[in-house]
Amino acid sequence: MMNKKDLELYIHIPFCARKCAYCDFLSFPGDQQAQREYSFKLIEEIRCQGARAEEYQVISVFIGGGTPSILKAEYMAEILCCLKESFHILPDAEISMEVNPGTVTAEGLACYKEAGVNRISMGLQSADDQELRWLGRIHTYDEFLKSYQRVRMAGFDNVNVDLISAIPGQTLESWKNTLKKTAMLKPEHISAYSLIVEKGTPYYDRYGGYEPAEGRCGRQREHECLMSLPELPDEDTEREMYYMTQEFLREQGYERYEISNYSKKGYECRHNMGYWMGTEYLGFGLGASSYFEGCRFHNTPDFKEYCDAAFDQEEEFRKVLRQDFEKLTIEQKMEEYMFLGLRMIEGVSAQEFVSRFGHNIKNVYGMILSEMEENGLMEWKDGYYRLTSRGIDISNYVMSRFLL
Helix, strand or coil: CCCCEEEEEEEEECECCCCCCCCCCCCECCCHHHHHHHHHHHHHHHHHHHCCCCCEEEEEEEEEECCHHHCCHHHHHHHHHHHHHHCCEEEEEEEEEEECCCCCCHHHHHHHHHHCCCEEEEEEECCCHHHHHHHCCCCCHHHHHHHHHHHHHCCCCCEEEEEEECCCCCCHHHHHHHHHHHHHCCCCEEEEEECCCCCCCHHHHHHCCCCCCCCCHHHHHHHHHHHCCCCCCCHHHHHHHHHHHHHHHHHCCCEEEECCEEECCCCCCHHHHHHHCCCCEEEECCCCEEEECCEEEECCCCHHHHHHCCCCCHHHHHHHHCEEEEECCHHHHHHHHHHHHCCECCCEEHHHHHHHHCCCHHHHHHHHHHHHHHCCCEEEECCEEEECHHHHHCHHHHHHCCCC
């Protein structure tokens, strides 16, 4: 039998109960009719895409959003069933699903597990109820605990918890308390990100210099509400939180394998590692991005256009599901291999670079690698170039130096 190439799949569920103040993802509330219509279209897209990926085997699936657990469990089961019918999914594939406290039930979890989900990712963000309110979350810490217990009782033994540091009003003490309470639950994986204030979010209005337009009373009231939020921690406090996270989680037995991700041994997120290592992936659903057969593209972010499209018609398929289509040059592929791979604590493999691109890494990046090593930002170890602790601190700068 022909050797199949590895492929990852991402499914985007855009619905949520309420959009959080810091969120810039493509998400919005949706009623039952919208959810049913969207589920049908997802299934239609999956079937059409599967027919174009017969040379591939699926090593991981990630269902994200939005809030996937807001979708009826029976819809999710139908979507996963269609995936299995349309793609060659390996028996040991990692199948992850995001769930949020307040939207997950014991019945739903049992349905997900029966449908093949074997990894759950839970959004906690903070163990402090006041901080959760400032973030715009719909749950309390106690509600998270109850949801976490349901996940464990449903038999899931691979669970991630998402946390965010440097959020409004947060102190070193409250962040350490969040880390302690999370570690006590013994999840297999912890993602600990530092807040980024993104354009287009209410947080950007508050912390990015927004000035309300005259005559827009509703907007003015929203602005006044936002302005009542406390300040963000200063830069020094944010860095202390960052170092505290590394030290505390290491003491608790979590290995840092990527800049913002920690896991128990053997529980690294295989799906995200695939992204960082350049594995091809197909994204399904509204606005989902793909890297497939050396090309990048994304689906339409327009709900009506997506739901009205006839995916079996080639012209509409390409118009709706192949937007901003770009075939990557070898230089672009090398750039992405470097600045994504350097997120991994292990770094990038010189041997793998040759295998992929047919060029010695030193012939392409020799001067930059030497400069980074001389400045103590990178090091060479066991066949890998990787960031040092100092390099990780200014990783955005280091990674930008590898753009050709």
